[in-house]
Amino acid sequence: MPGPNPTMQALVLHEASPSLALQLQELPMPSIGANEVLVEVEYVGLNHIDARLGAEGFCRWQYPHVLGIDAVGTVVEAPVGVFPKRGTRVIFTTSLADQGVLKRYTKVANYAVAEVPESIPSAVAATLPNAGMTALAALDKIQLQAGESIYINSGCGAVAHFAIQYARQRGAKVFVSAPKGEHERIKDLGADVLFASKGEQLARDIKRELGPDGFDTILNSCGGETFVADLARLRFGGRIACLNGFSEIPQELLFSRAPIIAAVSLGGAWLANNLCAQQKLSFMGQQLLQDVGSGKIQAPGHRIVAFDVKLVSEALRQLYQQSTAVRPVVAVKPG
Template identity: 90%
Template sequence: MPGPTNTMQALVLNEPSPSLTLQVQELPVPHIGANEVLVEVEYVGLNHIDARLGAEGFCRWQYPHVLGLDAVGTVVEAPVGVFPKRGTRVIFTTSLAEQGVLKRYTKVANYAVAEVPASIPSAVAATLPNAGMTALAALDKIQLQAGESIYINSGCGAVAHFAIQYARKRGAKVFVSAPQSEHERIKALGADVLFASEGERLVQDIKHELGPDGFDTILNSCGGETFVADLAHLRFGGRIACLNGFAQIPQELLFSRAPIIAAVSLGGAWLANSLCAQQKLSFMGQQLLQDVGAGHIQPPAHRTLAFEVEQVSEALRQLYQQGASVRPVVAVKSGALP
């Protein structure tokens, strides 16, 4: 339980900046509402979106801002009759519009958490929520079916790690672009065909694999102009999911592909104040935990960081500049770091 002072340590960002330099600040422990639980944070999994929004800012944020969306911790306070009860270990991804979870305690809606089974270590569970849920949401949006093809344009990312595996579980043929150095790891996840090429050479390689037709579905995680480039690889009437917005689509390309375009926004569950969408986060968390626990899905590799300014700031800078196939996980709770 929170100490007698009712305050806690947090790592805060004073302003958006690519330097992503955090500071320690003492904050009040949150007070929970009728449908909320108070969680003592054990681990925080850092994502590329934490770094990008920390560097570039977000319209809903007030500063100083606490970064971090994904957490694992133990419920230490809950209203009478509200599940999960005190002592339950949970995972969740929190609202983009609120303060984040790089702090000792946080509150979260009780219906948006998933209970972590004893067989899954907390540091592993912390790598699952945002990336795993986004992958599940994207595959649902494009309605990927057995026997179809899917192209994932950035195989090194955390979302791709889960999307490749779940696409194979659905019986799809999985095509992935990634640097040659990542091919062995990605192949082990279940990718059927890997491309290391770019530009015109990539176009040629895709045509060599598919012939004149394009992919049935595409998962575009980078957005911008890469979305337009990927759209050219889609078959007529195919489905494409975009995670980060896209540039203006040329009219000829739009008509020649007639695509079904799906925007994927995990944070929209909170920004739209959709109770059903927030509950679905819990369901997806349960699915991820069940599949990892059963050995059906391989969690990403991770490295553990101390809950201190230098290590966390540097990890965020690395995520912003180049991403990472090994996920940084912050040990927040005292004694959590091995």
């Protein structure tokens, strides 16, 4: 329970910049509303989106801004009759538009959290929310069915880590593009076919493995021109999920593929102020915790980073500059 001191420590960003230079700052303690709980943050799971928006900015931010959308911690204050009660350990992902969770305490809607079972360490739980929920949302959007093919255009990140496993469990045949050095790890997750080639050679390799018809479904995590390239790999009437927007689609390609295009925006639950979507975040969190706890799903690798300006800034820069399967997890509480 927070003491009489009305402030707390936070790592803040004073401007969007690829340097991602954070500063330690004292901020006022959050005050909770009727359907909110106050959480003492234990670990923060850093995501590529944290690094990208920190480097490039976001239209809804005011500075200084606190980065971080995924956290695990303990409820220390809750209105009477509101679940979860004090002492409950929870995971959650928060709104991109609001101040983030790289701080000692944060508030969150009580209906958007998931209770962490004792069997799952907090640092592992912190790796699950955004990436795992995005993977689940993407597979649901494209309505992946048993016996269908799915192509994941970048197998290195945490979203792909979950998507590969869940796609395989749904009975799909999983094709993944990734650097050679990642193939053994990705194969262990359940991928059937891996590609390391690019451009025209990748097109030839896909045709050799799949035949001329194209993929039933595609998960495109990179956006931009890669989305258009992936559309050309889709069968007629196939479904494609895009996580990061896309450039203009050539008319001929649109007609020749007649695709079902699904934009996946986990943060949209908050940006659209959609209560049902926010509650679904809790349900997906519960599913991830249950699947990881039972051994059905393997959590992504992680490394612990101390709550330190230089160390966290460097971790964010590494995320911005490269894809990595090992995600930084910030230990907010001293220990």
